[in-house]
Amino acid sequence: QIHLVESGGGLVQAGGSLRLSCAASGRTFTSYIIGWFRQAPGKEREFVGTINYSGDNTYYADSVTGRFTISRDNAKNTGYLQMNSLKPEDTAVYYCAADDPPFTAWATHEYKYWGQGIQVTVSS
Numbered sequence: 001q002i003h004l005v006e007s008g009g010g011l012v013q014a015g016g017s018l019r020l021s022c023a024a025s026g027r028t029f030t031s032y033i034i035g036w037f038r039q040a041p042g043k044e045r046e047f048v049g050t051i052n053y054s055g056d057n058t059y060y061a062d063s064v065t066g067r068f069t070i071s072r073d074n075a076k077n078t079g080y081l082q083m084n085s086l087k088p089e090d091t092a093v094y095y096c097a098a099d100d101p102p103f104t105a106w107a108t109h110e111y112k113y114w115g116q117g118i119q120v121t122v123s124s
Contacts, residue, residue, distance in 0.1 A: 002026040002098050002113050009094065009118035016086050016122070022079040022096030022115060030054070033101055034072055034079040035111055038092035038120075045095070047106040051079065059104045064090075086122045093117040 008020040022034065036048040048068065049060040055072040069082040079096055095118075097111035105111070 002029070002032060004096050004098060004113060004115035006094065006096055006115040006118040009120045011121045011123065012086055014086060014088055014122055014124050017082070017084045018086065018120060019083070020081040020094055020096075020118065020120070022081070024077045024079070024098065029072075029077040030074050031100065032098040032113075033103060033105065034070070035097040035099075035105065036070060036079075036081045037095045037097060037108060038090075039095070039117075040089075040092040043092075045108050047108075048081070048094070050103060050105060052103045057103065059106075061106070083120070086120075088122045088124045090120065091122050092120060094120050 003025045005023045035050045037045050039045040049070045051058045051070045058070045067085045072079045096115045098113040099111040101110040
């Protein structure tokens with residue numbers, strides 16, 4: 001089992017940047033694919049991107065490609081979501097998730113472990 005805690009959210013103006021962290025504890029961090037998802041009010045939780053075990057391969061939703069970057073530091077048991085050129089439509093609660101699905105897993109049911117989520121608000 002792995003426990004995940006997100007941090008780094010907050011309020012930012014459109015065009016700004018934020019970096020979210022996902023700190024993991026429990027089982028070996030490198031055993032897990034890390035996924036990032038988000039959920040806006042009244043909408044379903046949607047896929048943002050994933051990173052593989054070693055951190056040398058990432059996969060993104062079209063809506064964030066070129067603006068968001070996922071990374072991980074396995075020595076620190078932490079994953080990151082760097083968000084640049086933020087838009088008001090990026091406003092959501094952001095979640096990190098972990099499991100051992102195919103690397104390009106984009107569906108929420110493919111991840112067993114979830115953080116509590118953190119709010120990101122982008123003002124126009």
